[in-house]
Amino acid sequence: MDVITAVKTRISTRAFLPDAVPQSDIQEILDIARYSPSSSNLQPWGTIVVTGAEKQAISDLAIKAFKSQAPSEEGDYPIYPKDLPQKYQDRRAGVGKGMYELMGIKRDDMAARMNWVIDNYNFYGAPVAVFFTIDRLHGRNQWASLGMFMQTVCLVAEAKGYATCMQEIWAQVRDSVHKQLELDENDVIYAGMALGKADPDAPVNTLRTEREAVDGFAKFVGF
Ligand SMILES: Cc1cc2nc3c(=O)[nH]c(=O)nc-3n(C[C@H](O)[C@H](O)[C@H](O)COP(=O)(O)O)c2cc1C
Incomplete structure (x- = not known):
């Protein structure tokens, strides 16, 4: 698959088949992804790939926190800024x-x-969860x-041939997951990601979100 096709066919998949993903496939994906650029090649990312009972334990703790209306653990890194301007609120509402x-x-x-949020915390049925971490000393560039x-x-x-859904919802329980995964004190969980095979029959996977046309966000100078 060429890169243009990959960019255009990738979507946030929100219903997965339960089929296990071999560790070697994930290893290979990460082995290629590590060639991503980063400022001064700091490569400031960390990943924790979780499956099976360990993944279930993380889902369980998140769902328990959600049901008990525990306070969000977004802390110093809130998912959205306060007073999100209308343009962004509209886009967000459009996805929902x-x-x-x-x-x-x-x-x-x-x-x-509420069940939908619970499904989010169940990684939408994906067999693999990936958590992305960064050292808390890093700033916005990293x-x-x-x-x-x-x-x-x-x-x-x-x-x-795998589907994914990035999940910032995990920021709401980042301290609890941090503890569960016994991460280094300095590691911050930015987001989770569901990974597996897409359920081809799930209506939610037919969602295609809209994008602003190039004219709406690009300015060409000197052409
Ligand atoms: C950093 C990041 C975090 C996201 N977090 C969630 C999430 O917690 N739950 C979810 O269902 N979708 C999540 N999404 C998916 C977005 O809603 C989705 O990317 C957006 O609506 C565009 O749709 P598309 O990915 O299908 O192109 C996230 C996407 C990104 C990039």
Whole structure:
């Protein structure tokens, strides 16, 4: 698969088949993704790849925290800035609307919407979870490099026939997962990622999100 096809076919997959992924495939994906660029080649990323009972234990603790309405553990790295401007709120709402419509979930069906969050914490049924970490001493430049690495992981996975969904929701339980995975004190979990084979029959996987046209975000100078 060429890179343009990988970029255009990758989507956030939100329903997976339970089929196990061989460790060697993930090893290979990471072995290629490590060629991602990073500022001054710091390669500031860390990954923890989790499956089986360990993955289930992480889902269990997150779901328990969610159900008990435990305070969010976003801490110094909130998922969204306060007072998100309307343009961004609209885009965010658009994704939720598209997903809920495809799954037949009504806007006021709070139970179904809660189940959806629980599904998020279950990695949407994916057999593999990947957590992306960064040393807390790093600033926004290195976090940008981490993001590039994550995208490369997604694209390589796509090229290898695997589906992914990046999941910032894990920021809400990052301290609990940190403890569960016995991470180094300085490591911060940025996000999780579900990885596996897409469920081809799940309506939610037909969601195709919109993008602003180039004119909306690019300025060409001197052409
Ligand atoms: C850093 C990052 C975190 C994300 N976190 C979540 C998440 O927690 N749950 C989820 O369902 N989707 C999550 N997404 C998926 C986005 O909603 C998705 O990328 C966006 O709507 C564009 O759709 P597409 O990925 O299908 O092109 C995340 C995406 C990124 C890049």
